Amino acid sequence: MDIKTSPGNIDTTCWVTVSGDLDLSNVETLNEALRTMQDAGFVHLVVDLGAVAFIDSTGFGVLVEAMRRSRTTGGDVGLVVKQTHVKRVMEITGLDRVFVTSDTPEDVEAQLIVGVQADNS
Amino acid sequence: MDIKTSPGNIDTTCWVTVSGDLDLSNVETLNEALRTMQDAGFVHLVVDLGAVAFIDSTGFGVLVEAMRRSRTTGGDVGLVVKQTHVKRVMEITGLDRVFVTSDTPEDVEAQLIVGVQADNS
Amino acid sequence: MNEIPAGSTTGEHVSLTVPADATYLTFLRSAVAGMAARTEAGVDVIEDLRIAVDEAVTLLLNSAEASNAVQCDIWLADHGITIEVSATAQGELPGVGDDSYSWMVLDAILNELRVENRGGRVTISMQRAWDRGSAPVTA
Amino acid sequence: MNEIPAGSTTGEHVSLTVPADATYLTFLRSAVAGMAARTEAGVDVIEDLRIAVDEAVTLLLNSAEASNAVQCDIWLADHGITIEVSATAQGELPGVGDDSYSWMVLDAILNELRVENRGGRVTISMQRAWDRGSAPVTA
Ligand SMILES: Nc1ncnc2c1ncn2[C@@H]1O[C@H](COP(=O)(O)OP(=O)(O)O)[C@@H](O)[C@H]1O
Ligand SMILES: Nc1ncnc2c1ncn2[C@@H]1O[C@H](COP(=O)(O)OP(=O)(O)O)[C@@H](O)[C@H]1O
Numbered sequence: 001m002d003i004k005t006s007p008g009n010i011d012t013t014c015w016v017t018v019s020g021d022l023d024l025s026n027v028e029t030l031n032e033a034l035r036t037m038q039d040a041g042f043v044h045l046v047v048d049l050g051a052v053a054f055i056d057s058t059g060f061g062v063l064v065e066a067m068r069r070s071r072t073t074g075g076d077v078g079l080v081v082k083q084t085h086v087k088r089v090m091e092i093t094g095l096d097r098v099f100v101t102s103d104t105p106e107d108v109e110a111q112l113i114v115g116v117q118a119d120n121s
Numbered sequence: 122m123d124i125k126t127s128p129g130n131i132d133t134t135c136w137v138t139v140s141g142d143l144d145l146s147n148v149e150t151l152n153e154a155l156r157t158m159q160d161a162g163f164v165h166l167v168v169d170l171g172a173v174a175f176i177d178s179t180g181f182g183v184l185v186e187a188m189r190r191s192r193t194t195g196g197d198v199g200l201v202v203k204q205t206h207v208k209r210v211m212e213i214t215g216l217d218r219v220f221v222t223s224d225t226p227e228d229v230e231a232q233l234i235v236g237v238q239a240d241n242s
Numbered sequence: 243m244n245e246i247p248a249g250s251t252t253g254e255h256v257s258l259t260v261p262a263d264a265t266y267l268t269f270l271r272s273a274v275a276g277m278a279a280r281t282e283a284g285v286d287v288i289e290d291l292r293i294a295v296d297e298a299v300t301l302l303l304n305s306a307e308a309s310n311a312v313q314c315d316i317w318l319a320d321h322g323i324t325i326e327v328s329a330t331a332q333g334e335l336p337g338v339g340d341d342s343y344s345w346m347v348l349d350a351i352l353n354e355l356r357v358e359n360r361g362g363r364v365t366i367s368m369q370r371a372w373d374r375g376s377a378p379v380t381a
Numbered sequence: 382m383n384e385i386p387a388g389s390t391t392g393e394h395v396s397l398t399v400p401a402d403a404t405y406l407t408f409l410r411s412a413v414a415g416m417a418a419r420t421e422a423g424v425d426v427i428e429d430l431r432i433a434v435d436e437a438v439t440l441l442l443n444s445a446e447a448s449n450a451v452q453c454d455i456w457l458a459d460h461g462i463t464i465e466v467s468a469t470a471q472g473e474l475p476g477v478g479d480d481s482y483s484w485m486v487l488d489a490i491l492n493e494l495r496v497e498n499r500g501g502r503v504t505i506s507m508q509r510a511w512d513r514g515s516a517p518v519t520a
Contacts, residue, residue: 021271024300025264054271056296057343085289092350093343142410145439146403175410177435178482206428213489214482255450256408257398269395269415276408311394 001026003033008109012075014042015105019051022059030059034066034077043075044112046105050082060095067099076100078108122147124154129230133196135163136226140172143180151180155187155198164196165233167226171203181216188220197221199229254280254318262306262329270295270314270327277316278323283372290351291370295325297344298366301337302329305364322353322371331364338366393419393457401445401468409434409453409466416455417462422511429490430509434464436483437505440476441468444503461492461510470503477505 001020008015014037022030037045047063049055067077078100081087090096100116102108122141129136135158143151158166168184170176188198199221202208211217221237223229258273260266274295278288299312306312306329317324337344338357348355354369397412399405413434417427438451445451445468456463476483477496487494493508 021268023264023267023296024303025267054292054296056293056300057347058300061343084286085293089293089347092347142407144403144406144435145442146406175431175435177432177439178486179439182482205425206432209429210432210486213486254400254402255398256400256405257396259394259396261393261395263393265419266395269412272411272415273408276411280404 001029003030005033005037008042008044008046009106010109010113012041012043013046013109013112014040014044015046015048015109017048017051017105019053021054022052023054023056024058027058027062031062031065034062035069038066038069038073038075043070043073044109045070045075045077046080046108046112047077048080048105049086050080050103052083052086055086055089057089057093060089060093064095064098076112078102078112080105080108122150124151126154126158129163129165129167130227131230131234133162133164134167134230134233135161135165136167136169136230138169138172138226140174142175143173144175144177145179148179148183152183152186155183156190159187159190159194164191164194165230166191166196166198167201167229167233168198169201169226170207171201171224173204173207176207176210178210178214181210181214185216185219197233199223199233201226201229252318252320256316258314258316259311260314262303262310262312264300264303266312267296267299270299270312273314274316274325277318281318281323281372283323287370287372291323291325294348294351294368294370295327297348298325298327298368301335301342301344301366302327302331302364304337305331305333305335307332321373322369325368325370326365327368328363328365330362331359332362335359335364338364391457391459395455397453397455398450399453401442401449401451403439403442405451406435406438409438409451412453413455413464416457420457420462420511422462426509426511430462430464433487433490433507433509434466436487437464437466437507440474440481440483440505441466441470441503443476444470444472444474446471460512461508464507464509465504466507467502467504469501470498471501474498474503477503 001022004017006015070077081101082103100108100111122143125138127136191198202222203224221232256277271292274291275288278291302312310330312329315326352368353371356367358365395416399408410431413430414427417430441451449469451468454465491507492510495506497504
């Protein structure tokens, strides 16, 4: 797994690009990276999973935790999702209704900034 | 493993391009391809191993057999070899002194046509 | 759609034993994908099986003793694959059979899913058939 | 050069059992390469180990009963890897210990190479250290 962070289009937003395999052996690394960005004051996180080769429910668990932390400060975590198998796991677990998602980070960021909430009903 | 055959620059020569993994499970396919070309009258065979990801002594065994058949009709088999690990196996077994080799099929074919023999001493 | 692949893989069995360590999940996912690739299973099924072995072994690792080994058995059948993962677990396996997300995923992508605890050794048995829609056949 | 890799893999053991079928050679080569990739072994050593397991199992397959299984055990140590492959063989194993090309290759790329035949079960044991030149250390 490889994690890259870069500033978003506005200064309360950070893009986190994840690639490779994400599982129990390395979720803690992602968890720390997300926490670091939140502690640094980024309200919204755009986590780009477009280059992730594998992610399981342990990986999504860390993203859900990050989303909860962001929401307590009025922010949110949005996901860039492209691969069918990633979408599939999100549908099975209902995460597709929890996260703001799109297929480009620009679009996810735009949704987070205007305060779009995922359809939580 | 994938095998492609194409006519060489002169009409007694045939190029055989092998790719993928070559082992006990599929050497017979290569053996048949080489035999077919020899039966069709091609005196010289240029076997291009440049895209082979794996080859073991079973794979080389088939190439040695083909070389023997070609030599009984005044022809020969030459090899295109690029990868260090393929060269390594050839050195260990002494095959580097048995086969005409080079890193392009054009060059191997040219050597076969002028009747260059590998240094068999 | 072919009934049986050209070179029938029926009855082929592979057994793997690895350390009870999350860094071996990649190894097991690759092994299962490699086995499935020998069959007529499509890429979607192979992807599902990668997730299945990963989620099941993750459940085991959450309570397996670190000194222990995880065993993974794979059987190829005419129209499907059976995967069994097992380890010596400490106490009840958390997340098994309840509404954990791992279990939710396993339940959705498999045709059969069973857990057994025999004298502290927990085995998760999974079956997946090739010819089914994306919705699971209810076991 | 590091003495021991950052996350020490010392003592890790993996065991694989596959059908005595040449179409499983790829599977075994990948498994051995995957294990070696966990260590400080370089790409050349990994390539050698791929060849080693392939040549050794090919020797076994030349006389293993088709109905049989081949077992492959891999141990990671501080400075090297041990691979043991075994199968129930019919009679003497052709090509073992003689001047066959398989044996020639094995002998050249390994630090230790041993064959044992106990009651019809043949085991080929191989060891390779990381820190050696391209010429083998004579066992
Ligand atoms: N590890 C996980 N894997 C998959 N989905 C998860 C995971 N953790 C939480 N979720 C999903 O996120 C949703 C929202 O999480 P949360 O707000 O905590 O809801 P709940 O109160 O149901 O736990 C859950 O309903 C579940 O669908
Ligand atoms: N299967 C094989 N793997 C590697 N090398 C081989 C194989 N078969 C033959 N050779 C090499 O080819 C050389 C020439 O083969 P050949 O003309 O048959 O010689 P020999 O009379 O020694 O068998 C051998 O000396 C050996 O080095």
